[in-house]
Amino acid sequence: MQRRLIISPMYHKKHKYDLIIIFAVIALSVSLFLAISSSLGLAIPCDLTQGCEVVLNSKYAKFLGMPLSYWGVAYFGLIIISSLLANHYHFFRKTLTWFLGMGALASLSFLSLQFFVIKSICQYCLLVDTLTIAMFLWDLNVEHHRT
Numbered sequence: 001m002q003r004r005l006i007i008s009p010m011y012h013k014k015h016k017y018d019l020i021i022i023f024a025v026i027a028l029s030v031s032l033f034l035a036i037s038s039s040l041g042l043a044i045p046c047d048l049t050q051g052c053e054v055v056l057n058s059k060y061a062k063f064l065g066m067p068l069s070y071w072g073v074a075y076f077g078l079i080i081i082s083s084l085l086a087n088h089y090h091f092f093r094k095t096l097t098w099f100l101g102m103g104a105l106a107s108l109s110f111l112s113l114q115f116f117v118i119k120s121i122c123q124y125c126l127l128v129d130t131l132t133i134a135m136f137l138w139d140l141n142v143e144h145h146r147t
Helices: 018-040 052-056 068-086 090-118 123-144
Strands: none
Touching: 018 068, 018 123, 052 090, 052 123, 068 090, 090 123
């Protein structure tokens, strides 16, 4: 009797959301750095794009009176928790997809504002927005390939 080689997906079933968690931890760290810098009034180094101060001090840098970095800390904390729970509970898979979809739409809006309205780029914002969109695309890939 021969055994057949079974080719499995590139990720283990119990760790499908690990890449999302890693990206969310990076984005949370950047958001936390920006939030702390904002609350302490510290200047943020911007070596790559030279536009951080312009973007972070623009009228678009706040939502409901709070800096977007504060919202980012809450959002990425929620994404990390949802991703951990999505490995085990179907409800949180759907919830995570919804949160990531809303985050990707917000990120596209923020990127559009930077490129076309403010006409300055914040390297930290660019990183966070890119990671948010990447998490959403990865989540769609994970859901598409699930068994």
